[in-house]
Amino acid sequence: MSNSYAQAVLRTTDLAEALRVAGQLIDLADAEQLEVDFEARVSRTDELQRLTGAMPDADWWSCGADRHGSSRNGDSPSEWLPIYLRRWCMAPEAVESFLAAAGNVSAMVRWDFNGWPEAPEIGLGCGGTRGAYVTVCVNARDLYLEEPATDHTVYVHVKQVEAHRAAWMAAQVGLPVIGELQMAPL
Structure with missing residues (x-):
């Protein structure tokens, strides 16, 4: 597992707006080989049923340092909620x-x-695959999905040594960055 660095560029209660901004950012990128990763923090069996239907063969692990259930162990996820x-x-x-x-x-x-695209105004060439992501956290205030919320946050991921690219990317879609650059799990 590696890490990228992320900075929030939008927080909104309008999921369509969050997805629109994510789309604008992706439109600026070299997205020829675009893939999407999904993650959710599941607490109830009805949530588990819905999400496993949308994510067949998903990996899972139990929440909490003292809990060790996982798909890797062949455990049943419904017996280890939250996961x-x-x-x-x-x-x-x-x-x-x-x-x-x-x-x-x-x-x-x-x-x-x-x-990411070249950013000559700030002295950056094209960004490579490492650190080139856009994330929308839905109903969560953080990238780790530990802080539930009624709003949604859009993050731009960059290489740590190119941290100023996050503000440049946000400006390309008419937004400022929010808060500090933070390490993000992948």
Whole structure:
């Protein structure tokens, strides 16, 4: 597992607005090989049923340092709730069905692509695949899905050494950055 660095660029109660801004950012990127990763924090069996329907073959692990249930162990997820559920490398077309299944669950959609565009105004060439992501955290205030919320946050991911690219990317879609750059799990 590696890490990227992320900075929030929008917080809104309007999920359509969050997805629109994410789309604008992705439109600026080299998204020829676009993939989407999903993650959700699941607490109830009805949530689990909906989300496993949208994310077949998803990996999962139990929440909490003292809990050790996981798909890797062959455990039953319904016996270990709450859990984190994750599915990587999905087609972009799966976003709508995932979000419908997520409902009001804390969830995350991360678009993974080839790289960010050149930013000559700030002395940066094209960004490569490492650190080139856009994430929308739904019903959560943080990238780890630990702080439930009634709003949604859009994050731009960059390489740590290119931290100023986040503000530049936000400006390209008419937004400022929010808060500090933070390490984000992948």
